[in-house]
Amino acid sequence: MNEAYKNLLERRSVRKYNDKKVSHDLIEKIVYAGQCAPSGMNRQIYAFVVVEDEELVNVLSKMNAEVMNSSSDPFYGAKSMIIVFADSNAPTYLYDGALAMGNLMNAANALGVDSCWIHRAKEVFETDFGKELKKKWGLPESYEGIGHCILGYRANTLDKRAERTSKVIYA
Template sequence: MPPMITTPSSTARSSPAIPPMNKEVLMNNPFIETMLSRRSVKSFTDALISEEDLNTILTCGQYAPTGTGQQNYRLVAIRDRAVIDEMIAIHNTVSSKPGDPFYGAPTVVVVFETDASATPVQNASCIIDHMLLAAHGLNIGGCWINGVVGIFQTEAGKALQKRLGVSEEYFAVGSAALGESAAPKRTPNERENTIIRIG
C-alpha cells in the first residue's frame, strides 16, 4: 500500500492553521512556548542589554548546528553607536528604502561566513535563529536584519569590515538587531497549514 500523503489545502487560510499539538507539552515546555511566541521587534529603546545577556545570546548562536560541524563564521557584536550609524549611512547610499534598517536597536550582531564552509548561508541562518530565540527567552527584543548583506558589499562596507577585524574572504550573511522593545508585545500571526506529510 502506498504511503498516505496529506497536503495543505488550496484554501489554507480557511483551513486549520496548524495540526493539533500536545497541549500538555505546550503548557509545560518553556522552550516550545518560546519558539511559538517569538515575534520580530521593529521598535527599540536606547537601553543596552546587559553584557551577561549578550554573552548568553552569542553563546547560543555558537551552539547552532552547522554543516559538517564547521565553525568558520565570525559573530561581530556591535554596540558602538558610531559604528551602527556608519552602517546606516552606508545602507542609505544603496537602498531604495532609506532609513534605519536596524529599527533603532542599540546592539547589532552581524554574522559573517566564508566559502571555506560547506554550507555558509545555512550556518549563518541557524546561528541567527538561535540568537533570536535566546533573546526572546531572555525577554529581549530581536529582529533578523538582512540589509547588512548590501552594506558590506560596498567599498565603504568592505573598509568597515576590515576595521572590524574581519578579513576580506568573509561576507555578511545577515544580522540580529537586539534590544529592549519600545512597543507592546504582539501575538504571533496565525500560521497557515503549509505542512505536507508522507505516511
C-alpha cells in the same frame, strides 16, 4: 509546556525599540548561543561582530538604508547588534549562518531581549567601507555578511501573532 519549546513559539521580531541598552553580559550570552548553532560537518565557519557603539550602529543603519534606497532606519532604533558572517568557501555557509542567526534571536528572547533579523549585510559589507570594516575586524575576504541581529527592548506592545500559513505536507 517545555520552556525551550515555549520560547520558540513566543519569539517575535520587534520593529520599534526604546532607548534602554542591552547589557554586555546579556549580549555575551546571546553570542555564545549563536556559537552553539549547528553547522555543516561542525565546521563552525561563522563569525560574530558585536556592535555596541551607537555611532557605528547609526553608520551601519544608513548604509543598510542606502542599499534599499530608503531614508528610514532599518534598525528601528535598536542600540546594539550582532552581525553574523560566514565563510563563503564552505558549501553550507548560508545555512550555517542562518542557523546562527536563529540561535541568536531565540536566545535573546529566552533572556528577555527583543530582536529582529535585518537583511542586506551581504551588500553592506561588499562596499568599500564595509570591506574596510571587515579588514579592521580581522575577517577574511571570503566571509560574507549573513544578517544583522538587532537587539534591544520593545517600545510598544506587540500585535497579535499573524496566523501561520506555511504548507505542511505529510507524505
